Amino acid sequence: MALTVGIDIGKALLVIIFLQAAFGYLTLIERKLLGRFQLRPGPNRAGPFGLLQPLADGVKLLFKEEIIPAGVDRFVFLIAPMLSLLGALMAFAVIPFGSPVHIFGRLVPLQIAGPSLSLLYVFAVASLGVYGIVLGGWSSQNKYGLLGGLRSSAQIISYELAMGLSVIGVLLAAGSADLNQIVSAQTREWFVFPQIVGFIVYFICAIAETNRAPFDLPEAEQELVAGYHTEYTGMKFAMFFMAEYINMITVSALATTLFLGGWHGPAILPSYLWFLIKVAIFLFVFVWLRATLPRLRYDRLMAFGWKVLLPVALLNAIGTAAWVALVHP
Amino acid sequence: MANLIAILAGVLCLFMGVVVISAKNPMHAVIALVANFVGLGVLFLLLHAEFLAVIEVIVYAGAVMVLFLFVVALLMAGTRAPQESRGKNLPGQVPLALAVTGVFAALVVFALAVRTVLVAPPPSTTDFGSITNFGRALFTTYLLPFELTALVLLAAVIGVVFLARER
Amino acid sequence: MTLPTVDFLVVSALLFAIGAVGVMVRKNPLIMFMAIELMWNAVNLSLVAFARQFQAISGHIFVFVVVVAAAAEVAIGLIIIVLVFRHRDQADVDTLNAMKG
Numbered sequence: 173m174a175l176t177v178g179i180d181i182g183k184a185l186l187v188i189i190f191l192q193a194a195f196g197y198l199t200l201i202e203r204k205l206l207g208r209f210q211l212r213p214g215p216n217r218a219g220p221f222g223l224l225q226p227l228a229d230g231v232k233l234l235f236k237e238e239i240i241p242a243g244v245d246r247f248v249f250l251i252a253p254m255l256s257l258l259g260a261l262m263a264f265a266v267i268p269f270g271s272p273v274h275i276f277g278r279l280v281p282l283q284i285a286g287p288s289l290s291l292l293y294v295f296a297v298a299s300l301g302v303y304g305i306v307l308g309g310w311s312s313q314n315k316y317g318l319l320g321g322l323r324s325s326a327q328i329i330s331y332e333l334a335m336g337l338s339v340i341g342v343l344l345a346a347g348s349a350d351l352n353q354i355v356s357a358q359t360r361e362w363f364v365f366p367q368i369v370g371f372i373v374y375f376i377c378a379i380a381e382t383n384r385a386p387f388d389l390p391e392a393e394q395e396l397v398a399g400y401h402t403e404y405t406g407m408k409f410a411m412f413f414m415a416e417y418i419n420m421i422t423v424s425a426l427a428t429t430l431f432l433g434g435w436h437g438p439a440i441l442p443s444y445l446w447f448l449i450k451v452a453i454f455l456f457v458f459v460w461l462r463a464t465l466p467r468l469r470y471d472r473l474m475a476f477g478w479k480v481l482l483p484v485a486l487l488n489a490i491g492t493a494a495w496v497a498l499v500h501p
Numbered sequence: 502m503a504n505l506i507a508i509l510a511g512v513l514c515l516f517m518g519v520v521v522i523s524a525k526n527p528m529h530a531v532i533a534l535v536a537n538f539v540g541l542g543v544l545f546l547l548l549h550a551e552f553l554a555v556i557e558v559i560v561y562a563g564a565v566m567v568l569f570l571f572v573v574a575l576l577m578a579g580t581r582a583p584q585e586s587r588g589k590n591l592p593g594q595v596p597l598a599l600a601v602t603g604v605f606a607a608l609v610v611f612a613l614a615v616r617t618v619l620v621a622p623p624p625s626t627t628d629f630g631s632i633t634n635f636g637r638a639l640f641t642t643y644l645l646p647f648e649l650t651a652l653v654l655l656a657a658v659i660g661v662v663f664l665a666r667e668r
Numbered sequence: 669m670t671l672p673t674v675d676f677l678v679v680s681a682l683l684f685a686i687g688a689v690g691v692m693v694r695k696n697p698l699i700m701f702m703a704i705e706l707m708w709n710a711v712n713l714s715l716v717a718f719a720r721q722f723q724a725i726s727g728h729i730f731v732f733v734v735v736v737a738a739a740a741e742v743a744i745g746l747i748i749i750v751l752v753f754r755h756r757d758q759a760d761v762d763t764l765n766a767m768k769g
Contacts, residue, residue, distance in 0.1 A: 653737060
């Protein structure tokens with residue numbers, strides 16, 4: 173009993189610490205890659221190849237003065253970044269990141285918790301992440317913050333629908349909402365091949381859900397300064413930033429689990445390394461898109477979500493349902 | 502352990518309910534109501550309704566309350582936010598409301614206390630509220646109600662589009 | 669040792685009472701609306717508790733229908749609130765007396 177609880181707590185701590193470290197280095201990798209895309213070296217002053225840059229950024233943010241604007245709703249202003257980060261971290265709890273390993277003579281699944289509805293759990297927690305953004309934007313008593321927060325809530329609600337529908341194909345093909353069973357259903361064939369439409373819709377929606385370019389309307393710097401986190405400084409700003417990057421990792425991990433066979437791969441590498449490689453590919457694509465595509469106009473964004481992605485995802489769900497019912501009983 | 506979680510979730514729900522109806526600022530009421538729904542989701546989970554627990558969080562906390570948030574942020578923005586006039590109640594409004602609901606709650610609790618049949622729950626089969634059982638019931642026995650809910654949603658969509666159109 | 673159904677029902681009854689007080693006492697339409705949501709969900713809790721007590725999945729279906737109906741009701745209700753209170757300086761249902769005879 174005590175050992176089980178200990179292993180569970182250990183796994184949770186491991187994942188949280190790993191996500192924080194991954195966040196730090198993701199910022200560095202993004203800046204390096206963006207630099208390369210724009211024919212400049214990127215950060216290379218702090219340590220060899222700029223490897224200590226995340227540490228320097230972290231220290232800078234820790235020692236910055238915490239400014240709370242006059243007249244804000246202090247309670248809401250303070251909990252908003254925390255809510256944002258909480259949603260980002262909680263979603264990772266059910267994602268299986270490797271095949272079960274032996275620790276102290278018992279088989280331990282590389283997953284913090286495995287409820288039978290783990291896929292829906294991810295969506296439930298992800299849908300709570302929007303509160304941090306909207307509350308942060310509203311409570312800072314700033315028109316840019318408010319506009320960013322409102323844009324973000326409309327955008328996230330719109331794209332969540334298409335995202336949920338795009339995953340239904342995988343649900344039907346695997347016959348389960350348990351991420352473990354979805355992974356084991358992909359031992360022979362990854363779902364990205366039969367579910368290519370669902371995969372494309374999912375990935376576009378994932379970019380919009382994480383507020384990344386070309387869908388970074390909530391923080392469009394030319395129109396809205398910094399959107400919902402205009403008034404935030406120091407560690408509170410860092411928490412919003414962390415939530416955005418950890419959300420990127422989470423949606424990439426979910427895409428890997430649902431479409432790229434999770435931790436499955438040839439046995440030349442351990443399963444968790446395969447998982448990491450696949451997630452890293454997605455993260456690279458995120459940065460690549462940011463360096464390449466211009467931002468969408470707001471009405472185009474909404475029209476694209478409702479008039480293109482949603483019908484396509486719906487047709488994909490219906491088609492998969494017919495396929496499962498007729499061809500593949 | 503499960504009992505402790507249930508008691509904590511129940512207390513959270515009741516406390517957040519009180520916060521919702523006593524909040525001066527509607528934004529605080531929204532946050533409290535979201536916390537209330539999350540607590541209710543936990544209670545649903547402990548009652549073997551796992552699919553409904555997730556639905557409660559996704560639909561209520563994730564969609565319905567975001568709509569509330571949107572409207573509160575729009576209406577209550579700026580210095581000219583509409584205020585609720587305080588103190589101009591109907592004669593005896595607050596004491597009467599408290600009395601009526603107090604009597605109602607006392608009656609229900611009393612009725613529950615004398616019905617000892619509800620004390621011992623039957624042992625649940627492990628897959629009672631699972632998504633499989635729920636889906637099978639929804640799409641066979643209860644297909645007509647399911648289709649009617651779709652009609653209700655369609656009516657709501659048309660109504661909102663009609664009301665929100667540009668004049 | 670699972671908690672008896674009656675405990676969940678007591679929580680449900682108290683939540684319903686809290687919601688009812690909110691509707692009767694408050695005058696801000698948004699908070700009244702949230703109190704109504706509270707009452708819906710109190711009923712949902714009792715339905716789920718009864719479903720476990722009698723091992724009847726129909727209770728769950730009923731909750732599903734209630735959730736859908738509540739979502740539709742919120743969409744309609746909120747747009748009405750927005751249309752009525754957009755140009756007023758008081759968020760107060762007592763000021764809606766234009767149809768008073």
